[in-house]
Amino acid sequence: MFKHSPLAAALLAASLAFPMATPALANADLDALRAELREMKQSYEARLAEMEARLKAAELQTVRTERPAPAGSDRLGQVSSGTAFNPQISVILDGVYYGDNQSGAGPEKYEHIDGINHGHDHEGHGHGELERGFNLRATEIAFSASVDPYFDANLMMTVDSGGGVELEEAYFDTRSLPAGLKIRGGKFLSGIGYLNDQHPHTWDFVDQNLAYRTLLGEHGIMDTGLQFTWRPRTGSVYTLLGAELLQGNEQVFGTAGEEVPTDRADGSLVVTGNGDLAGEKAGPRLFTAFAKLAPDLGDDHAMQFGLWGARATQHQEVHDESDPDAPQTCAAGGECVHALQGKSWLWGADWVYKYDAPGAYGQGDLKLSAEYIRERKNLTLAFHEDPAEALGQARKFTQDGFYLAGLYGFAPNWQVGVRYDVTGLTNKLDGPAGRIWDKNDSDRWTLSLTHHFSEFSRLRLQASTADLWEDSLNGVKNRVNQVFLQYQHSLGAHGAHKF
């Protein structure tokens, strides 16, 4: 390359000197010559720069390939782009364009699905009430890091579009217990079922299935306490056994610390005197146990079976029939308010099958899943405005539900999903003298189409049609059709592909 440098310099000099040396030439000719020289100069300079770059690259290459492989050195740890001490942070943005055939009342119809938990939704609407049109759903923010050699910690919160912050999970995990044992403590999503510990951004559909929604609540069981898990050695089968001691706060099926109100929903005073609710028991009041089994089916297939149960040792609920949203109505000034307390049970079974096709970008992959949940509340009458009502009468509420879902990757980065979900196949209340009421089941069909632009962003179109009973006893049923167009973006730390 040095051979060319003097030449370039000479050309440069010539281009500068030329106009003075030949004053007689016409201006036009001069301009043409100057332009030609300038062009030559530029082309030489470009070629020089290119050759210099190539030489540099070649030198680097030699250095790289001739660096000797380290003999006998061995480095611990891993190569990562994460910063060593700061937690890994990820943020999930989630937005929905929504429409329905109920003039925007679709979400409300879902709140009023007829069942044993009707009107007792104690959850805040953390993931937001949908409006027709554009909606920003709750933004998930997650932090995770190792605390020290003994603990990992995770934090997950959501911020809704109005700025409301909800702490969904904040827990530690042990990392050095032997024999396949692990303890988790703090606030977390229970390990029961298949979907319960999944956050909305890992769902295959925009919304929660009906069985979870009506029996566990929009989030599933999310509570504060301790979780113990054990993975015993069981040959080629993966086995996970777990048990949880949870506080029992504000669960759909486990609520303590309720009080008989002083005012009715219509504003009139409650007549007290006949009974009262017991005080809040010391926690933990909610216990769960679960087992998951997964046989080894080779590289292409994977399957997992689960069975679980949960018990709330204190459950209290107040029924106020003067509330316009209540399932029954009472005459103005009548005996509208009563309260129940007792214990409740939940059990469920879950099944997941996955086929991993050799195709790239998820083409040919298949996922099938199904869950069944049954809830039973064994309550007694603890308070009634009507002094004639005998306290201690039994009220046994039973309801169940299930979903079946399938997801298929029909093209690279494209998935189609189908789901059928039902709640209330059994949907009944028994009293001391037999059946008090039987309600109908609500069901839904859902179809979704998802496109993954990359691993970190997706667009989903979902349509569903549901027959939702609002009041079985008076024959009020709603046909709710919904359509969603959803985007989800994940920023920051690379998420895990959980089973």
Add this chain to the structure above:
Amino acid sequence: MRYVVIILLGLMAQTAWALNVVATTASMGMLAREVGGDAARVTVLAPPDRDPHMLQAKPSMMRALRDADLVVAVGAELEMGWLPAASQGAANPRILPGRPGYFEAAAQVPLLEAGEKADRALGDVHPAGNPHVNMDPARMAGIARALAERMAKLEPDQAAGFRQRAERFAAAVAQRLPGWKARAAGAPGAVLFHKDGNYLLDLLGLPVLGYLEPVPGVPPSAGHLQGLAAKLKGRPGVILHHPYQPARGPERLGELLGWPVRQVDLEPAKEADAQAYFHLIDQWVAALAPGRP
């Protein structure tokens, strides 16, 4: 009866002696088997015909990791989507990163493309460096030596054997290296589907002419292929892709440029030994330098 006792003792001895090694990919499994010899029992997690970026944590992986003494991973965030989740589900403290039971190949050798911009607008990038070190036999020799040291740490009685076998692998690589370089010398270079053959092309001194993926992790688009074809028109080259990568893009580009399209494996078979791995490199060299012996 005596035989039964002997067999039982033999079985017990087997489980007591052998190091339970779980390798993430088939080439890491090959390395663990070559270095560990009879003193290691090796399980491979990722099927060789799947994209190692896109796997999901499966219960069978957790099952294998539950009892592992040593995990041999490629690292540099290649297995990021599934290994942390599977380790989490395995609850085995011995194999967590930072412990002697976690070995990362990428941590043992200098990486190409290290320190590039960490910006996902550029795709599913690995700012820590290109993780596909298994495609460089020379680096693999260095990794084998480091793995021998690690195994020696875990099983000091067998240290001499581990080191000896690592040296044997390194010698086998050194013996083949000049042949590979000679065969590839002067070859025109290749268009790759993904940034996974870079280490081998770098070793052979061949240029990577382009990638079918517009940015890592995004499937090829028609516009991108047109652009590539316009840029490379008139010069020679080959197009390489793996069986798990869709063939349509490579074939389209092959038609546009009139270049040969060749399918090569990124990983040897799950039970591969060094011979099978060298055969894989032979396959690449042959694909890169067509028409030579």
